[in-house]
Amino acid sequence: MFCRSFCFFSLCLFLPIQRRCSLGHVSNLQSSDTRSLPGFENLTMGYNKYLxxxxxxxxxxxxxxxxxxxxxxxxxxxxxxxxxxxxxxxxxxxxxxxxxxxxxxxxxxxxxxxxxxxxxxxxxxxxxxxxxxxxxxxxxxxxxxxxxxxxxxxxxxxxxxxxxxxxxxxxxxxxxxxxxxxxxxxxxxxxxxxxxxxxxxxxxxxxxxxxxxxxxxxxxxxxxxxxxxxxxxxxxxxxxVLYFILETYVPSTLLVMLSWVSFWITLDSVPARTCIGVTTVLSMTTLMIGSRSSLSKTNCFIKAIDVYLGICFSFIFGALVEYAMAHYSSSQKCAAKAPQEGPANELTKEMKEVNITSVLNSSITSYKQKISFTSIQISSDNVNRSDLTMKTHEKIKCVLRNKMHRIIGYFTIQNPSNVDHYSKLLFPLFFMLVNVFYWAYYLYF
Structure with missing residues (x-):
C-alpha cells in the first residue's frame, strides 16, 4: 500500500515521464531519463520512514x-x-x-x-x-x-x-x-x-x-x-532608556525641584507651603504606583527605577518635614517672647540689665562657701557618710543635666529663618550628589 501511494505521487510530480507502477514495482527507466530525473526506486522499494x-x-x-x-x-x-x-x-x-x-x-x-x-x-x-x-x-x-x-x-x-x-x-x-x-x-x-x-x-x-x-x-x-x-x-x-527618562525620571526630578519652591516662601504663609508639600508628595506617590503597575508580577525585584523614585520621594517628604520643623520652632520662639513684651513686666527688664560679672562673682563666692562648709562637715567626728554620698550623687546629676542641656542646645534651632536659608543650598547639593552616585553605579557597575 505504501509503495502504491508513493508511485501515485511520483506520477503526479513528473507528468511528462510515462511511468507505470504495479504492486510496488517501478518500471525501468531509460538511461537518458535517469540523468534528468530522480529515480525513486530506492524510495519505493524498501524505504522505511520509521528508521x-x-x-x-x-x-x-x-x-x-x-x-x-x-x-x-x-x-x-x-x-x-x-x-x-x-x-x-x-x-x-x-x-x-x-x-x-x-x-x-x-x-x-x-x-x-x-x-x-x-x-x-x-x-x-x-x-x-x-x-x-x-x-x-x-x-x-x-x-x-x-x-x-x-x-x-x-x-x-x-x-x-x-x-x-x-x-x-x-x-x-x-x-x-x-x-x-x-x-x-x-x-x-x-x-x-x-x-x-x-x-x-x-x-x-x-x-x-x-x-x-x-x-x-x-x-x-x-x-x-x-x-x-x-x-x-x-x-x-x-x-x-530614553522612554523611561521622559516618562518617569524627568517628571520625578521636576517634582523634587518643585518642592524646593517652598524654601523661598516665608514661614508665615502656612497654606502656600503646606499646599506645595502635600501636592508634591501625592504626585510622587501616584508616579511610583504607576511605574510599578506595569510590572505587577515582578515586584519582588528592587529595581533601579524604584530606587530613584524612593530617593525623590525622600527629598520631597524631607522638604515637607523641614517646613514643619521650621514653623514649629518659629511658633515656640514667638510664644517665648510674648510675656516679655508687656509693659508691666519690669522685673524681666531689670534682670536683663544685671551685670554678668556680678553674677559670676556671686556664684563663685557661693560655691567657695559650699566647699568650705563641706570640708568642715567632713572634718567633724560625727560625719554622715550616707549624706555625703547623696550630695555627691546630686552633684553628678547636676553636671550631667547641664551637659545634656548643652548638647540639646546644639540641636536647638535658634533662628528658624536660617533653616530655609540653609535648605536652599543643602537640598539641591545633596540631590545632585545622590544623582551622580546613582547614575554612575547603574550605568557602569
Whole structure:
C-alpha cells in the first residue's frame, strides 16, 4: 500500500515521464531519463520512514540554520519572548540518492512519507506551525541524497531576566534546539556556518530593546534517558532608556525641584507651603504606583527605577518635614517672647540689665562657701557618710543635666529663618550628589 501511494505521487510530480507502477514495482527507466530525473526506486522499494538514515551505524549529521523573522513581544512580567523563526534542517539520506546534479522541491505533503528529525524548542511555552494558505513547510531533495527541510514557526520561549537594573538593564535570552528522542549516538546537531547560520537579528527593530550581539553554541543535554544534542542561540538585548527618562525620571526630578519652591516662601504663609508639600508628595506617590503597575508580577525585584523614585520621594517628604520643623520652632520662639513684651513686666527688664560679672562673682563666692562648709562637715567626728554620698550623687546629676542641656542646645534651632536659608543650598547639593552616585553605579557597575 505504501509503495502504491508513493508511485501515485511520483506520477503526479513528473507528468511528462510515462511511468507505470504495479504492486510496488517501478518500471525501468531509460538511461537518458535517469540523468534528468530522480529515480525513486530506492524510495519505493524498501524505504522505511520509521528508521533513520544509517540505522545501526554512524549517527546522522543534521546541520541547521535560523532566520529570525520577528520578535513581536518581550514580556518582563511573564519573563518570556515571542518570535517567528524560519528553521532549516539539512541531512543526508543515502536511500534517496539519484543520478544527475539537480535538486527538486517536492510537495510538503511528501514529508509524511520521509524520515525527519524530531527537533523541538527547549523552554517553549507555546508554539505553532503556520498553515495559511497551506502548512508552511518546504522539502527539497538533492541528487546526493541531501534533504532540506524548512519550517515557519512562531514560539513563545521563557527567558529568565534580572530586573535589578531596570530600566538600564541588559537581558540575555536563549533559543535552544534539541532532539527529543534520538540521543547523540543516533543524531548529531551542528550549525551549518557557525555564527553565520543565524540571520535577521541584526535587522530587527524592537520597541524597547536593541540587539547588542549574538552567538551560537553547541552543547549536550544530559538526562536520565541519555545524552541529547543541543544547539543554542544566545543573544543580548539592551533596553532603550530614553522612554523611561521622559516618562518617569524627568517628571520625578521636576517634582523634587518643585518642592524646593517652598524654601523661598516665608514661614508665615502656612497654606502656600503646606499646599506645595502635600501636592508634591501625592504626585510622587501616584508616579511610583504607576511605574510599578506595569510590572505587577515582578515586584519582588528592587529595581533601579524604584530606587530613584524612593530617593525623590525622600527629598520631597524631607522638604515637607523641614517646613514643619521650621514653623514649629518659629511658633515656640514667638510664644517665648510674648510675656516679655508687656509693659508691666519690669522685673524681666531689670534682670536683663544685671551685670554678668556680678553674677559670676556671686556664684563663685557661693560655691567657695559650699566647699568650705563641706570640708568642715567632713572634718567633724560625727560625719554622715550616707549624706555625703547623696550630695555627691546630686552633684553628678547636676553636671550631667547641664551637659545634656548643652548638647540639646546644639540641636536647638535658634533662628528658624536660617533653616530655609540653609535648605536652599543643602537640598539641591545633596540631590545632585545622590544623582551622580546613582547614575554612575547603574550605568557602569
Amino acid at each position: 533513520r538514515p544509517y540505522f545501526g551505524g554512524e549517527p546522522v549529521q543534521i546541520a541547521m540554520t535560523l532566520d529570525i523573522a520577528s520578535i513581536s513581544s518581550i514580556s518582563e512580567s511573564d519573563m518570556d519572548y515571542t518570535a517567528t523563526i524560519y528553521l532549516q534542517q539539512r541531512w543526508t539520506d543515502p536511500r534517496l540518492v539519484f543520478h544527475g546534479n539537480k535538486s527538486f522541491s517536492l510537495d510538503a505533503r511528501l514529508v509524511e512519507l520521509l524520515w525527519v528529525p524530531d527537533t523541538y524548542i527547549v523552554e517553549s511555552k507555546r508554539s505553532f506551525l503556520h498553515d495559511v494558505t497551506v502548512e508552511n513547510r518546504l522539502i527539497r531533495l538533492f541528487s546526493n541524497g541531501t534533504i532540506l527541510y524548512a519550517l515557519r514557526i512562531t514560539t513563545t520561549v521563557a527567558c529568565n531576566m534580572d530586573l535589578s537594573k531596570y530600566p538600564m538593564d541588559t537581558q540575555t535570552c536563549r533559543l535552544q534546539l534539541e532532539s527529543w528522542g534520538y540521543d547523540e549516538n543516533d543524531v548529531v546537531f551542528t550549525w551549518l556556518r557557525g555564527n553565520d547560520s543565524v540571520h535577521g537579528l541584526e535587522k530587527l527593530q524592537l520597541s524597547q530593546y536593541t540587539v547588542e550581539h549574538y552567538y551560537t553554541l553547541v552543547s549536550k543535554s544530559q538526562m536520565e534517558t541519555g545524552s541529547y544534542p543541543r544547539l543554542i542561540l544566545q543573544f543580548e538585548l539592551r533596553r532603550n
